[in-house]
Amino acid sequence: KQEVTQIPAALSVPEGENLVLNCSFTDSAIYNLQWFRQDPGKGLTSLLLIQSSQREQTSGRLNASLDKSSGRSTLYIAASQPGDSATYLCAPNASGGSYIPTFGRGTSLIVHP
């Protein structure tokens, strides 16, 4: 059974800092891994999806890396802004014909003005 751990559980930083959110998973036989953002009480918004054959993906100030063999992914947020405040969830998807991700508990981020 896939277990996903996200560190830190919570993070509070001043605006402008560069951030690193970590995700580790126990079963490295994944097809891809996706990072999501969730605002309080809301649904999930996909940020980045990395295929197992890729090492990283970038979108604007966000960069996600994947080390499949060691079961780790990292989300980098550059020049953080108050609007980045949300919970960030990591979700590896096991190999197979369907997309059924396993989610971590997330990292709750607060960026102060």
Add this chain to the structure above:
Amino acid sequence: ETGVTQSPTHLIKTRGQQVTLRCSSQSGHNTVSWYQQALGQGPQFIFQYYREEENGRGNFPPRFSGLQFPNYSSELNVNALELDDSALYLCASSLDVKAYEQYFGPGTRLTVT
């Protein structure tokens, strides 16, 4: 193009009652997944429907059941509600069962008293 919608937004039920939650998939999407997210936790996979057939199920008891209709909208039914069923229920649709991008709805907040 409309996104994924869910109804109702909030719901309060009494232990032992039954509840039906509804989801309208994004246009053209034939696959829908349901997740349960307890407070402070990541989403937990309940089940997935592809072209009206169940295509995978997580570790949830049989009192959690679902339907997908010809227009690919979906229902989640929960019988004999328990206090621990209180959670945010999320629906996500994807273009196809092998498509790796899921689009989430805003969720239904269920409170069981």
